[in-house]
Amino acid sequence: MTNITRRHFGIMAGASLSALGLPILSAPSLAQGKPRVVVIGGGPGGATAARYIAKESNGAIDVTLIEPLKTFTTCFFSNLYVGGFRDYKSLTHNYDKVRKGGVKVVHSMAASIDRDKKQVVLAGGGRVPYDRLLVAPGIDIKFDSVPGYSEKAAEVMPHAWKPGAQTQLLVKKLNALKDGDQIVMIAPPNPYRCPPGPYERVSMFAHVLKKKGFKKSRIVILDPKPAFSKQGVFTEGWEKHYPGMIEWQDPKIHGGIKGVDAKTGEVKTDFTNYKPALVNVIPAQMAGKIARDAGLANQSGFCPIDAASMKSTVDPNIFVVGDASIAGEMPKSAFSANSQAKVAAMVIRAELTKSRAFPARYSNTCWSLIAPDDNIKVGASYEPVDGAIKASNSFVSQRNESADLRKQNYKESVDWYQGITTDIFG
Amino acid sequence: MRRAMPARRSATRLLAMAGGMALGLLASPARTADVEYGKHLSAECITCHGASKSDSTIPDIHGLGEAHFVEVLRAYRAKALPNPVMQSIAVRLGDEEISALAAYYTTAKRPK
Ligand SMILES: Cc1cc2nc3c(=O)[nH]c(=O)nc-3n(C[C@H](O)[C@H](O)[C@H](O)COP(=O)(O)OP(=O)(O)OC[C@H]3O[C@@H](n4cnc5c(N)ncnc54)[C@H](O)[C@@H]3O)c2cc1C
Numbered sequence: 316m317t318n319i320t321r322r323h324f325g326i327m328a329g330a331s332l333s334a335l336g337l338p339i340l341s342a343p344s345l346a347q348g349k350p351r352v353v354v355i356g357g358g359p360g361g362a363t364a365a366r367y368i369a370k371e372s373n374g375a376i377d378v379t380l381i382e383p384l385k386t387f388t389t390c391f392f393s394n395l396y397v398g399g400f401r402d403y404k405s406l407t408h409n410y411d412k413v414r415k416g417g418v419k420v421v422h423s424m425a426a427s428i429d430r431d432k433k434q435v436v437l438a439g440g441g442r443v444p445y446d447r448l449l450v451a452p453g454i455d456i457k458f459d460s461v462p463g464y465s466e467k468a469a470e471v472m473p474h475a476w477k478p479g480a481q482t483q484l485l486v487k488k489l490n491a492l493k494d495g496d497q498i499v500m501i502a503p504p505n506p507y508r509c510p511p512g513p514y515e516r517v518s519m520f521a522h523v524l525k526k527k528g529f530k531k532s533r534i535v536i537l538d539p540k541p542a543f544s545k546q547g548v549f550t551e552g553w554e555k556h557y558p559g560m561i562e563w564q565d566p567k568i569h570g571g572i573k574g575v576d577a578k579t580g581e582v583k584t585d586f587t588n589y590k591p592a593l594v595n596v597i598p599a600q601m602a603g604k605i606a607r608d609a610g611l612a613n614q615s616g617f618c619p620i621d622a623a624s625m626k627s628t629v630d631p632n633i634f635v636v637g638d639a640s641i642a643g644e645m646p647k648s649a650f651s652a653n654s655q656a657k658v659a660a661m662v663i664r665a666e667l668t669k670s671r672a673f674p675a676r677y678s679n680t681c682w683s684l685i686a687p688d689d690n691i692k693v694g695a696s697y698e699p700v701d702g703a704i705k706a707s708n709s710f711v712s713q714r715n716e717s718a719d720l721r722k723q724n725y726k727e728s729v730d731w732y733q734g735i736t737t738d739i740f741g
Numbered sequence: 742m743r744r745a746m747p748a749r750r751s752a753t754r755l756l757a758m759a760g761g762m763a764l765g766l767l768a769s770p771a772r773t774a775d776v777e778y779g780k781h782l783s784a785e786c787i788t789c790h791g792a793s794k795s796d797s798t799i800p801d802i803h804g805l806g807e808a809h810f811v812e813v814l815r816a817y818r819a820k821a822l823p824n825p826v827m828q829s830i831a832v833r834l835g836d837e838e839i840s841a842l843a844a845y846y847t848t849a850k851r852p853k
Contacts, residue, residue, distance in 0.1 A: 696832070
């Protein structure tokens with residue numbers, strides 16, 4: 316793909332979409348009126364796709380977005396809310412501008428997908444027919460991946476890995492801590508949403524404790540992984556800003572996470588019993604239920620896609636973007652979801668209205684805040700190579716960078732939040 | 742140091758040092774730039790640049806002028822400007838892509 320010039324590609328795409336390696340589908344019959352696209356999930360993946368399809372097709376495609384929530388609070392930047400850098404309201408967005416952009420927004424849960432009839436069945440029983448369906452339900456938490464953990468236990472030991480009440484509960488518990496209280500985080504196994512997220516969150520815990528002047532409180536991270544994203548620079552930052560406060564344990568150190576008990580508040584590893592005042596359990600994850608129930612996921616729990624289009628490898632009328640998809644080397648992030656959504660939107664539009672298609676290109680950058688004005692970043696460009704999404708030109712913050720550079724990173728991240736949320740929600 | 746020196750000025754100075762020949766080349770972006778392609782490529786830029794204001798750290802890239810736009814992107818591509826975020830974006834842009842983006846962003850309105 317990389318050595319095909321855009322000019323060649325334009326000609327190929329003009330001739331036939333099979334040049335993209337996509338199966339050719341019969342165009343929806345004109346007798347049925349406009350082609351219909353239905354999008355499940357109004358997060359970064361779904362809302363971006365819905366808006367781009369409506370906008371770029373200038374009304375030639377009928378776009379319906381199905382999302383139960385009337386307002387969407389972003390997980391991204393929720394760590395800044397934990398650290399007291401943002402208020403909750405500044406993370407909350409509505410769908411008014413998505414609607415104004417020509418998308419029909421239906422506030423309902425999609426109960427199932429009838430792939431034979433090409434219809435989405437709503438929780439209330441209604442059916443919404445589609446020519447192309449884009450599925451972006453994000454993740455579900457695998458509660459049973461941590462023994463003793465459950466949806467009920469999460470009311471005491473929040474995961475806060477989905478936005479809303481869980482994040483608020485975590486912040487409430489954090490703010491109630493006294494000096495000397497201990498925090499234990501159980502970090503998730505790969506793959507999970509936002510690889511640097513748990514470690515940014517721990518940084519924000521430490522920032523809050525430090526700001527309160529606490530000297531005796533400690534934070535323990537029990538990690539099922541032997542290494543984590545941006546580890547070198549996170550560790551350096553922890554030593555600099557919070558010396559002695561954060562202890563990261565890999566499986567060699569804790570010997571295995573045995574489980575939690577929500578009643579007693581205990582966390583057990585092979586070697587130690589903890590009874591912390593705050594437990595943050597971030598379990599393993601899988602694609603949202605609707606995608607799994609429709610048979611779009613494989614045994615990994617996530618949905619395989621074609622790297623050049625984000626089209627499901629299971630059903631040629633369905634695209635999967637965002638955290639629910641298996642996007643090769645791309646991390647599960649809002650940035651990735653937004654980037655994938657634009658590729659899917661372009662391909663869907665090309666299939667339905669014969670508009671121009673261009674080669675897929677994706678990108679991602681994840682910024683993480685360690686302490687006030689000390690922000691690190693990691694990113695790359697991505698494109699399909701031999702059927703898989705591969706990274707190129709990747710970069711990551713280095714140790715010993717200047718305070719100026721880290722502060723510039725922070726300001727970039729704030730501008731990015733404004734940029735991407737405007738791109739997603741209008 | 743980087744912060745005190747806007748990308749615009751540092752890029753220009755840098756290119757001036759490289760000599761007039763380079764500048765002459767850079768001042769004339771391809772005539773046949775494909776604006777529709779530029780618009781398509783701009784979807785990648787919007788994620789970061791889409792809501793920029795005059796005092797933003799991620800600068801507003803609308804109406805920069807075609808020659809300047811091309812010059813700066815080529816400088817990021819050559820890693821003559823330091824920000825790794827823009828280097829990673831620019832490294833995979835060919836001259837044709839840069840011209841198309843420049844043509845699009847010279848005339849495009851900021852999204853509302
Ligand atoms: C603490 C934390 C920090 C993070 N920080 C960053 C960051 O700095 N940068 C970054 O890029 N990413 C970050 N992320 C990751 C980012 O939040 C996710 O990757 C992103 O939200 C994924 O988008 P999505 O559209 O795939 O899914 P989601 O955002 O989960 O959206 C899915 C939507 O689908 C809806 N839905 C689900 N099922 C159905 C159904 N059956 N019918 C209808 N609707 C349904 C849900 O209600 C939801 O609104 C962070 C995540 C966490 C937890």
